[in-house]
């Protein structure tokens with residue numbers, strides 16, 4: 001599944017269940033507070049075990065939690081499973097910018113340019129301290145830890161400019177550690193790639 005859709009689905013699924021539970025629990029609570037208030041119901045009933053009830057409130061939440069896990073797991077797999085024909089670009093975080101290194105050794109700072117219609121694999125590392133590479137539009141958020149190379153990928157499926165952030169506090173100028181993702185038509189990308197800057 002497309003990772004953007006996968007992550008969104010997991011988000012809305014968990015949010016939906018949370019909202020339903022909030023409403024259901026609040027309604028029951030208000031009902032009980034009124035129904036069993038002291039003036040109408042002075043003697044509390046002494047209820048011991050209720051096997052049916054206990055089975056229901058054990059099994060049901062377990063099933064709900066497992067479905068949440070399943071939806072989240074599917075979206076996680078989507079984020080980690082890189083298509084084989086992906087274009088690979090090296091990404092390095094450093095105080096305070098993102099550096100991008102292309103297959104032909106071209107290097108840019110603060111600007112990631114990729115061709116439309118391609119899967120892009122980003123090999124991410126840090127040159128100094130903890131950073132975190134974040135492209136909200138493509139639901140990518142990966143920590144860049146010194147000595148622990150990792151990766152992320154996305155499908156460049158729409159021409160445009162997208163925000164890139166560092167989302168791990170990395171020092172005094174962390175807030176300025178921004179970059180742009182530019183998705184351009186393939187021909188424009190190839191021309192750009194061969195241009196010296």
Ligand SMILES: [Cu+2]
Pocket residue numbers: 093094095096130131132166167168169170174177
């Ligand atoms: Cu940073």
